[in-house]
Ligand SMILES: Nc1ncnc2c1ncn2[C@@H]1O[C@H](COP(=O)(O)OP(=O)(O)OP(=O)(O)O)[C@@H](O)[C@H]1O
């Protein structure tokens with residue numbers, strides 16, 4: 001799919017802007033001019049919350065009552081338009097027909113965004129890495145969301161029972177109930193682990209190819225699900241057995257801490273470069289490369305299911321990358337529309353095909 005043009009009014013520091021896009025688009029300019037704002041405006045059309053804030057009210061230009069965004073886009077050779085109006089609530093329409101919620105635009109418009117905040121996927125604890133895989137699975141398999149909710153409901157119930165047991169209430173009666181929650185946790189947990197494992201297996205070959213291109217064949221990336229046992233090649237039932245054993249083993253300790261210490265809510269996805277854990281050993285450029293490659297691979301898997309190419313939005317992606325890696329991003333990502341923001345004009349000169357936009361004080365300069 002391709003966004004042909006955008007019209008923006010009163011969005012953050014952008015008062016009024018109309019742009020026509022190409023396949024590759026570089027948005028450049030000095031700091032605090034509105035580059036990320038423009039990228040963020042485009043991203044809203046895939047139905048998601050902003051990648052910077054969950055408060056829509058922050059998106060409206062100071063002093064204005066509402067923001068208005070409109071795009072014309074082509075999907076499966078059909079030219080369409082979508083509109084978003086933000087005041088207290090976000091309203092969206094597609095080809096003039098109002099949608100029940102802005103989220104529904106996600107059926108038509110698919111985008112993957114990289115923002116420097118996503119570097120926490122490498123730098124921080126496991127939460128963001130789990131989120132990456134879980135969000136992808138929610139997009140690919142609608143039933144995963146239901147499973148995920150069931151798991152967390154069971155986890156919450158088990159934790160509150162653990163609290164009651166550790167407070168000394170009716171130990172004997174409650175301990176039987178606990179084994180029921182243990183089984184529930186293992187049942188739903190195993191399905192989550194199984195799906196995550198399958199996703200990682202599907203993502204890996206695509207990811208490796210992209211990472212190899214980015215690093216000009218110098219480095220190898222690999223992913224590995226860390227869930228307390230080797231979940232590769234195990235059936236869902238086998239995973240359930242292993243998980244239940246682990247849960248039972250840790251039960252005594254869980255009662256003392258009133259927390260469930262095993263299960264997919266504690267798992268991690270290890271991202272390795274040349275066999276070393278990226279969290280501890282990757283350089284700044286390697287960390288960036290990892291996240292970019294993960295995002296591009298994610299887009300590739302979405303494309304296979306949706307039969308169209310998602311848009312890629314890369315915010316401030318080029319800094320900390322050497323020329324070779326910059327060249328890959330600017331000139332080697334084929335077949336899909338790309339939006340890249342940067343401060344450095346030198347990067348703009350390395351672009352072989354595409355369009356450049358210089359942004360100054362929220363306007364095209
Ligand atoms: N609701 C708003 N109304 C008006 N201005 C806003 C609003 N929200 C943010 N801004 C302003 O928009 C400006 C540009 O922000 P943006 O993040 O797009 O900059 P940028 O060009 O990406 O800069 P950098 O290169 O530093 O990332 C900021 O100075 C910010 O104060």
Ligand SMILES: [Mg+2]
Pocket residue numbers: 035036037315316341
């Ligand atoms: Mg920015």
